[in-house]
Structures are given as C-alpha cells and as structure tokens.
Amino acid sequence: MTDKDLQLYERIQQYLEGQLQGKELIDFENQLKTDKALTTEVILHRNLREIVEPEDKQVTQLRNTLQEIRHQSQKKKEDKPTVKIIPFRRIIMSVAAILLLGVIIFFVFINKPLNERLFADNFETEPISFISKSATSRNQIAHLQQVFNNGQYEQSLALATQYLKDNPSDYNVQLSKGLSQLNLKQYEVATQTFQTLDKSDRREAIDKSKWYLAMTYLKLNELTKCKATLQAILDEGGYYPKDKNLLELIEQL
Amino acid sequence: MAKQDNDYIKGLLTNDRKVIQEIYDKTYPGIVSLVKKNSGVEDDAWDMFQEGLILILKKVREPNFNLSSSFFSFFYGICYNLWRNELQKKRRTEVTLVDDNKYIVDDNIEDTMHKASQLSLYKEKFLGLGARCQELLKLHLEKRLKLKEIAKTMGYANENVVKQQKHKCQQQLILKIKADMRYKELRND
Numbered sequence: 001m002t003d004k005d006l007q008l009y010e011r012i013q014q015y016l017e018g019q020l021q022g023k024e025l026i027d028f029e030n031q032l033k034t035d036k037a038l039t040t041e042v043i044l045h046r047n048l049r050e051i052v053e054p055e056d057k058q059v060t061q062l063r064n065t066l067q068e069i070r071h072q073s074q075k076k077k078e079d080k081p082t083v084k085i086i087p088f089r090r091i092i093m094s095v096a097a098i099l100l101l102g103v104i105i106f107f108v109f110i111n112k113p114l115n116e117r118l119f120a121d122n123f124e125t126e127p128i129s130f131i132s133k134s135a136t137s138r139n140q141i142a143h144l145q146q147v148f149n150n151g152q153y154e155q156s157l158a159l160a161t162q163y164l165k166d167n168p169s170d171y172n173v174q175l176s177k178g179l180s181q182l183n184l185k186q187y188e189v190a191t192q193t194f195q196t197l198d199k200s201d202r203r204e205a206i207d208k209s210k211w212y213l214a215m216t217y218l219k220l221n222e223l224t225k226c227k228a229t230l231q232a233i234l235d236e237g238g239y240y241p242k243d244k245n246l247l248e249l250i251e252q253l
Numbered sequence: 254m255a256k257q258d259n260d261y262i263k264g265l266l267t268n269d270r271k272v273i274q275e276i277y278d279k280t281y282p283g284i285v286s287l288v289k290k291n292s293g294v295e296d297d298a299w300d301m302f303q304e305g306l307i308l309i310l311k312k313v314r315e316p317n318f319n320l321s322s323s324f325f326s327f328f329y330g331i332c333y334n335l336w337r338n339e340l341q342k343k344r345r346t347e348v349t350l351v352d353d354n355k356y357i358v359d360d361n362i363e364d365t366m367h368k369a370s371q372l373s374l375y376k377e378k379f380l381g382l383g384a385r386c387q388e389l390l391k392l393h394l395e396k397r398l399k400l401k402e403i404a405k406t407m408g409y410a411n412e413n414v415v416k417q418q419k420h421k422c423q424q425q426l427i428l429k430i431k432a433d434m435r436y437k438e439l440r441n442d
Contacts, residue, residue, distance in 0.1 A: 005420075044440075048426065051372065059307055062265065066303050068270075
C-alpha cells in the first residue's frame with residue numbers, strides 16, 4: 001500500500017465520518033462528481049461500514065416480531081389434531097366388520113330362529129274347564145282352574161301334581177300339568193306329560209296332547225319330531241286351534 | 254377494508270404486529286412453495302421470508318423510495334431473487350427457478366437485490382480476514398472506538414500502529430472484494 005493510497009483512504013474515512021469541512025468538503029464533493037473511480041471507492045468504503053454495523057433497533061424489532069409469529073404458527077400446527085389418512089383397505093375392513101355386526105344383530109336379536117317364530121305364532125294356552133268328579137275335590141279343582149286360567153303356572157303345577165296323586169286319570173288336570181310345565185319352560189318334563197296323555201284312551205286327551213306335544217318339540221327345536229306329530233294330527237284329523245293353518249305350518253318346517 | 258400498499262409499509266416501519274402477521278399469512282405459504290419447488294426446505298423459505306422483509310424495511314426507509322409495484326409483488330420478487338442468489342452461490346452457476354415467469358422485474362427489486370448482493374459479498378470477504386483484522390475493524394467501524402482506545406484494547410504500541418494496521422486490514426478487505434468476479438457486476442459504475 002502506497003502512502004498515496006493511505007492518504008486517499010484517510011480522506012474517504014474522514015468524509016464518511018463527517019470530519020471534512022469547508023473547502024476540504026467542497027473540493028472532495030466536486031472531485032466525486034467527476035471521478036468515477038473515487039465514487040466507487042467511497043461507495044465501497046461506505047458499504048464496508050455496513051458489514052460490521054450492528055442491526056438498528058427497527059430491524060431487531062422486526063426480527064423479534066417475526067420470530068414470535070413463527071413460534072406461534074408452529075405451536076398452532078403442533079396443537080392441531082393430526083388428520084390420519086385411513087388406508088382404503090382399512091376402510092373396506094371397517095365396513096365389512098360393521099356389516100357383519102349388523103348381520104349378527106339381525107339374526108341374534110331381530111331375526112328369531114324359525115322354531116321360535118313358529119312357536120310364537122302358533123302356541124297359545126287355552127283355558128281349561130275342569131270337571132269336578134267329587135264333592136271333596138270341588139274346591140281343589142276350582143282353585144286349580146282359577147290359578148291355571150290366571151296364568152299362575154307354578155301354583156297350577158303344584159295343585160295339578162297334588163291332585164293327580166289321587167286322580168291320575170284326570171286328563172284335564174294332566175293337560176293343565178303339561179301346559180303349566182310348558183309355560184314354566186320345563187320342556188323335557190312337559191314332553192313326558194304330553195306323551196303320557198297321548199297314550200291314554202281318551203280321544204280328546206290324545207288330540208290336544210298331540211298338538212301341545214308338537215308345540216313342545218317346536219320349542220325344543222326338534223323339528224323332525226314336531227313335523228311328524230303335526231302330520232299325524234293332519235292324517236288323523238286331530239285337534240289343532242281353529243285359527244291356525246296346520247298345512248302351512250307343516251310346510252314351513 | 255382492504256389494505257393499501259402504504260399500509261403494509263407503514264406497518265413494517267412501526268413494527269405493527271397485526272400487519273406483519275397479515276403479510277406472513279398472505280405470503281409465507283407462497284414462498285414455502287417456491288423454495289420447495291426449487292430444491293429448498295421450509296427453513297430456507299423462512300430465511301428468505303425474514304431476510305426479504307428486512308431488506309424491504311431498509312429499502313423503504315430510504316428518503317426517495319417510491320413503490321412502483323404492489324407491495325406483495327415487490328416482496329415476492331425480493332424473496333425470489335434471494336433464493337435464486339442463494340442457489341447460485343451453492344451451485345456456482347446461473348440458476349433459473351421454476352415459476353420464473355411469475356415474478357415481475359421491478360427497479361426497486363433490482364436495486365434492493367443489488368445492494369443486498371453487494372453486502373453479502375462484502376460480508377463473505379470480511380469473514381475471510383484474519384481474526385485480528387476482523388476485531389480491529391469491528392472496534393473501529395462498529396464500536397467507533399478511537400485509535401488510542403483500540404491500541405489499549407488490542408495491545409498495540411500506539412495510535413500510529415493502529416492506524417497503519419487498520420489501513421492494512423481495510424486494504425486487504427478491499428483487495429479481496431475487488432478480486433472477486435462478482436464485484437465487477439455489482440460495483441456502482
């Protein structure tokens with residue numbers, strides 16, 4: 001670096017720091033107007049000052065505000081619930097599971113099994129008119145008739161069982177016993193009661209016992225036995241409730 | 254009511270949080286998209302956004318500043334150029350960005366970018382100086398310490414030595430700048 005260079009840089013520095021005054025300043029500014037190289041040097045020196053100049057207050061404030069905005073924006077992003085993209089396969093599987101559940105609900109809770117539906121459609125406990133054969137049993141029979149026709153099957157079963165000990169051939173009481181068992185969901189013993197009645201020599205007892213036996217088989221979901229029993233009623237022209245269609249019932253089994 | 258361009262400039266000058274938030278909301282997604290389309294990541298976009306806005310703040314403070322396009326076109330143009338310059342610096346070759354035709358050419362943008370490029374070059378060269386030179390120039394230019402104080406702080410014998418050393422460092426820096434090919438394109442001839 002020559003002394004001339006040093007002197008030039010010194011003057012540029014003085015100019016930029018506002019230390020040139022009066023004639024010195026006027027001369028320097030006049031030189032700047034005509035000397036492009038000097039202008040370039042002055043700009044370069046001025047810019048050099050900016051390299052190391054600390055950021056002014058406005059810039060610092062703006063930087064801080066921007067940092068705050070970015071921080072908040074990132075926080076918002078993190079707080080947002082993430083939207084999961086559910087794979088198509090998972091959607092299909094979910095739909096299938098819902099459909100399957102629907103089918104299960106339909107069959108378990110809505111669509112009753114065939115035997116249950118047919119039983120509900122065809123079974124009714126008909127009132128029984130008991131006939132008292134002796135004056136001593138009149139009260140017993142009257143009581144039995146009352147509780148049976150009132151649907152108090154536990155009591156009617158107890159009374160019928162008691163009564164049949166002394167009068168085992170009373171088919172009406174036997175029938176009430178079988179129906180009480182059937183209503184009390186004692187299907188196996190009801191089957192035995194109706195089968196016993198079916199073997200009796202009383203036509204009326206056989207007819208009704210066959211029908212209720214068929215109903216008990218239906219409840220037990222023993223459809224083959226039920227169908228055979230109903231077919232026997234049909235073949236023999238036996239008893240069945242008048243409002244039921246025996247042929248249709250057989251066809252459904 | 255829609256804001257006028259001057260409202261954005263005023264908001265920047267007064268550090269109005271609402272206005273700056275609005276600028277962020279309206280422009281940041283576009284800048285992220287531009288940078289990502291052109292080999293960058295979101296952090297790069299944030300740097301461009303921040304530096305772009307600071308450049309605008311500095312530019313609008315100039316006494317003769319007059320906005321010749323919309324504020325947002327101006328801002329996008331600045332960010333576009335900042336990112337292009339950044340890529341050019343990395344790749345050391347001319348870069349054309351995707352969406353090149355979307356950004357307007359504006360005197361203000363060119364002027365702002367020119368100044369920004371000059372400063373970027375000077376800073377790069379300043380950081381290439383030795384640690385003693387950097388410290389001396391900082392004490393002189395940033396702290397505005399007198400030569401006597403610098404001599405005391407840095408352990409030089411006297412003011413004259415500091416003066417010689419300061420000129421040497423400045424000359425070194427100027428030579429480094431002038432030796433760079435970019436200087437010829439950037440100097441104010």
